[in-house]
Each structure stands twice: as C-alpha cells, then as structure tokens.
Amino acid sequence: MLFTSELPLGDGVLEREFTLGEIPGILWTPVSASVSAPAPLILIGHPPLGLRKMYPRLAGRARYYAAEYGFAAATIELPGSGDRPRWAAAEQARADLRRAMRAGEPVGHEIVDALVLPLVEEAVPEWQATLDALLSLPGIGGPVGYEGGVISIGIRLAVVEPRISAAGFFAGSLVPAAMFEEARQVTIPLHVLLQWDDEGNDRQAALDLFDAFGSKEKTLHANLGGHTGVPRFELDTGARFFARHLK
Amino acid sequence: MLFTSELPLGDGVLEREFTLGEIPGILWTPVSASVSAPAPLILIGHPPLGLRKMYPRLAGRARYYAAEYGFAAATIELPGSGDRPRWAAAEQARADLRRAMRAGEPVGHEIVDALVLPLVEEAVPEWQATLDALLSLPGIGGPVGYEGGVISIGIRLAVVEPRISAAGFFAGSLVPAAMFEEARQVTIPLHVLLQWDDEGNDRQAALDLFDAFGSKEKTLHANLGGHTGVPRFELDTGARFFARHLK
Numbered sequence: 001m002l003f004t005s006e007l008p009l010g011d012g013v014l015e016r017e018f019t020l021g022e023i024p025g026i027l028w029t030p031v032s033a034s035v036s037a038p039a040p041l042i043l044i045g046h047p048p049l050g051l052r053k054m055y056p057r058l059a060g061r062a063r064y065y066a067a068e069y070g071f072a073a074a075t076i077e078l079p080g081s082g083d084r085p086r087w088a089a090a091e092q093a094r095a096d097l098r099r100a101m102r103a104g105e106p107v108g109h110e111i112v113d114a115l116v117l118p119l120v121e122e123a124v125p126e127w128q129a130t131l132d133a134l135l136s137l138p139g140i141g142g143p144v145g146y147e148g149g150v151i152s153i154g155i156r157l158a159v160v161e162p163r164i165s166a167a168g169f170f171a172g173s174l175v176p177a178a179m180f181e182e183a184r185q186v187t188i189p190l191h192v193l194l195q196w197d198d199e200g201n202d203r204q205a206a207l208d209l210f211d212a213f214g215s216k217e218k219t220l221h222a223n224l225g226g227h228t229g230v231p232r233f234e235l236d237t238g239a240r241f242f243a244r245h246l247k
Numbered sequence: 248m249l250f251t252s253e254l255p256l257g258d259g260v261l262e263r264e265f266t267l268g269e270i271p272g273i274l275w276t277p278v279s280a281s282v283s284a285p286a287p288l289i290l291i292g293h294p295p296l297g298l299r300k301m302y303p304r305l306a307g308r309a310r311y312y313a314a315e316y317g318f319a320a321a322t323i324e325l326p327g328s329g330d331r332p333r334w335a336a337a338e339q340a341r342a343d344l345r346r347a348m349r350a351g352e353p354v355g356h357e358i359v360d361a362l363v364l365p366l367v368e369e370a371v372p373e374w375q376a377t378l379d380a381l382l383s384l385p386g387i388g389g390p391v392g393y394e395g396g397v398i399s400i401g402i403r404l405a406v407v408e409p410r411i412s413a414a415g416f417f418a419g420s421l422v423p424a425a426m427f428e429e430a431r432q433v434t435i436p437l438h439v440l441l442q443w444d445d446e447g448n449d450r451q452a453a454l455d456l457f458d459a460f461g462s463k464e465k466t467l468h469a470n471l472g473g474h475t476g477v478p479r480f481e482l483d484t485g486a487r488f489f490a491r492h493l494k
Contacts, residue, residue, distance in 0.1 A: 196457075196458070196465075196467075207454070210443075210469070211443070215471070216471060217471065217478070218443075218470070218471050219468060219469065219470050219471075219478070220443075220467065220468070220469035220470075221466060221467070221468055222457070222466065222467035222469070223465070223466050223467075224462070224463060224464060224465050224466075231464070231466070233487075233491060236487075237484060237487075240480075240483075240484075244480065
C-alpha cells in the first residue's frame with residue numbers, strides 16, 4: 001500500500017490517497033487514533049461510477065464517521081471504473097442496462113447477472129487485499145464494517161470475510177438471483193436502507209432481499225423518496241449502528 | 248386536571264398521577280422545565296390492556312425521554328380498560344378477537360371494526376381534552392408528539408389535532424379499512440416501527456399502511472423479531488426523531 005497524497009481535512013481527520021498494486025483508494029483516519037487506541041474501520045463501497053465522481057459523497061460520510069465517531073474509513077476504485085482499465089463485458093452489460101431503463105423495460109436477469117456477478121468475483125478479493133493492508137497500518141484495528149452500494153459485493157464479503165462484523169446496505173433490486181441465496185448465509189448484524197419510491201429499484205424485490213438475510217439482527221430503514229433522496233439523518237443512524245457493533 | 252400523587256424518579260424526572268374527570272393518567276416531566284423553557288410534550292399511547300399493566304414499559308420510555316431529551320410525556324387510561332367502567336361492545340369484540348386468534352383464524356373485518364372504531368371515537372376527544380389540560384400547565388409547551396399503540400387512535404389524532412407535529416407509530420394490522428383512508432390524510436412527519444415476524448400482525452398490511460400515509464417525511468424501521476421484540480436501540484432512534492421535529 002503506497003500513500004500518494006496526504007490532506008488534513010480539519011475536524012481532526014486526515015485524508016490519504018493510496019494505491020494497492022493497480023487499485024487506487026482513499027483512507028480517512030481520525031488523527032486521534034493510535035497503536036494503543038486503534039480506530040475501528042468502515043469499508044465504504046459505492047457504485048462503479050468512478051471514485052472521483054463519488055468523492056464528495058464518500059468523503060462527506062467518511063469525515064463524519066472519523067470526526068464524530070472516531071472510525072477510520074476507506075474506499076477503493078472498483079475494477080473497470082474510474083481510471084482503471086475498461087472491461088468490455090461490463091461495459092456491454094451497462095449499455096444494455098441503460099438501454100432497458102431508458103426504454104422503460106424491465107431489466108432482465110441476464111443483464112443483471114452479466115453486470116453484477118463478474119464484478120463481485122473481481123471486487124471481493126480486492127476488498128480483502130485492501131483489508132489486509134489497512135489492518136496492518138498502525139492506528140487501525142479492531143472490528144470492521146462494510147457499508148454502501150453494490151449490495152451484492154457487500155453480501156459476498158459478509159459471507160466470506162470473517163473480519164467484517166457488521167454491514168450497512170442500500171437495498172437495490174439489481175441483485176442476481178444467486179445473491180439472494182448467498183444473502184441467506186449472511187449472519188452479521190445488518191442495517192439496510194430502502195428508498196420507498198426508488199425509480200430504479202423494485203420495492204418488493206428489496207423487501208424480499210431484506211427478508212432473505214439470515215442475520216438475527218437486521219433493521220430496515222425505509223424512507224419516502226427516490227434513489228438519491230436518503231434523508232440526511234440516516235447518516236447518523238448508520239454511524240450509531242456501527243458504533244453499537246464495532247466497539 | 249387533578250394531581251393525585253407526586254414521585255421523584257431520580258434522573259431529574261418527576262412522575263405525577265392525575266385524573267381528568269374520570270380519566271386517570273400519568274405525567275412525567277423533567278424538573279429542569281420551566282415557564283421560560285417549556286418542555287415539548289409526547290403523548291404516549293398504548294394498547295387497552297390497562298395502565299397498571301403497561302406501567303413499566305410506559306414509565307421506562309417516559310423517563311428516558313425526560314432524562315435524556317428534556318421532553319415531558321403523558322399517558323391516559325383508555326375508555327373501557329384498567330379501572331374504568333367496562334364497555335360491553337368492546338368486551339365482546341375483544342372476546343371475538345381472542346377466539347379467532349386462538350383458533351388460528353384470520354381476524355375478520357367486522358371484528359376489527361367493532362374493536363377499534365368505537366375506541367377511536369371515544370379516545371380521541373379524551374386525548375384532546377388531556378392535551379388542553381397539559382398545555383395549560385407551566386413548563387409544558389411547544390410542539391407535541393404522539394407515539395405508541397392503537398395506531399388507529401394515532402392516525403385520527405394526527406388528522407384532526409393540529410397541535411400534534413410528529414408521530415411515532417407501531418405498525419399493526421388490526422387497522423379498520425376506514426383508517427387506511429384516514430392515513431392518506433396524515434401529513435405530519437412519521438416514524439413507524441414494524442416487527443418483521445410479528446405473530447399478531449400481517450406484514451403486508453403493515454407495509455400497505457406505511458405506504459398509505461400521506462406524509463412527505465415518513466420512515467419505517469423494520470426489525471427482525473416478534474411483536475414484543477422491538478430492539479432496545481429503537482427507543483433512542485424514536486427519541487431522536489422527536490428531537491428533530493419538536494424543538
């Protein structure tokens with residue numbers, strides 16, 4: 001893990017860009033964290049729209065977590081997005097998805113599978129390698145949470161990565177049927193957001209996915225509004241969920 | 248409103264029992280509240296199981312609200328329950344309900360209507376009279392919230408009582424069809440709890456009711472578990488909801 005920039009954000013939060021092999025990422029840490037008092041870590045996932053485009057939203061969350069709750073937070077560029085090499089199959093699947101959505105057609109299972117399953121296969125080992133590197137840094141340690149988009153990546157991580165103790169998901173309906181099966185194997189505490197009037201997501205599919213999770217502690221927060229309309233106060237309810245489970 | 252007892256609970260919270268005409272009730276206030284800094288008020292509704300039986304749960308909530316958030320809180324005995332005169336029609340409807348539930352039969356609309364609609368008609372004016380009396384006390388004022396059980400009473404109050412600014416409901420399915428129509432007229436911010444595996448409530452009916460509310464700001468918190476299994480942390484998320492809207 002190679003740090004390429006270091007930027008104090010104020011509020012006692014340090015932002016560092018890094019690369020891990022060819023994967024770019026960003027790490028936010030509370031400067032108060034130390035070897036004797038390591039910060040819990042939250043991995044912040046996001047849709048494959050490119051880290052630069054997602055930066056304001058990601059940095060806003062991470063800074064809040066670090067400043068208000070003393071969490072470290074990190075994110076990485078997904079394979080095939082941002083400045084990383086394009087990926088022909090994923091590009092094709094995304095084009096198919098956009099065409100279907102523009103035409104108002106239902107998005108077929110084969111499009112969802114082609115879009116999501118290879119991404120899960122590629123991204124999960126990258127997240128795990130990132131986790132290895134992050135947990136070897138001084139001042140980061142203890143329990144790990146995962147939150148955010150591409151819920152299928154989060155589901156797989158929750159199943160295969162025992163270092164992840166809790167997860168906050170955004171319920172989407174672009175979830176391959178195979179991931180519903182994996183969802184039953186998830187047992188860590190979950191905090192799931194659902195936008196009640198999400199244009200791009202089917203409400204019933206999202207409720208079915210929540211129902212499928214095998215976790216004994218799972219909470220669904222459904223709010224009125226569209227995909228991008230998650231109320232501001234949910235940032236803090238998510239942080240408090242992690243505070244309950246990562247301390 | 249006649250105070251019949253006064254009990255300091257510690258944590259700076261005072262509990263007073265009162266009667267308003269023939270209605271018994273309990274008021275909890277933070278001793279810090281004053282005429283110049285009046286406490287917002289939360290009306291705590293509960294199922295018609297009798298105030299004495301519900302006391303530990305009600306007092307636990309009220310004390311938390313008062314000690315942690317500086318809210319006043321009050322509850323009253325519902326007509327026909329506790330030590331109040333029995334009500335033949337309601338007794339009959341409750342017996343019918345118990346019989347249907349014991350037999351594992353679906354609870355018919357006529358039972359639900361007979362159980363709930365007269366209760367709404369009687370209880371809502373009583374809550375309003377209680378509100379008149381409470382708001383005339385020194386140290387109580389400002390915005391009012393309603394929370395808790397018999398969701399149909401809460402729905403009617405939210406529609407007819409403009410002094411109520413926000414409501415926290417427990418989503419149940421024993422809701423007369425007529426109340427679904429009234430739910431569409433509710434416009435205040437809502438915080439709705441749903442127990443995902445509630446034995447006595449139909450999940451889809453509860454989701455339909457959440458969908459029906461006309462409020463622009465409404466949040467559903469669904470948690471795994473049965474009717475009485477609401478996680479402890481939801482007490483604070485509810486308090487924070489009121490803190491956002493009653494300040």
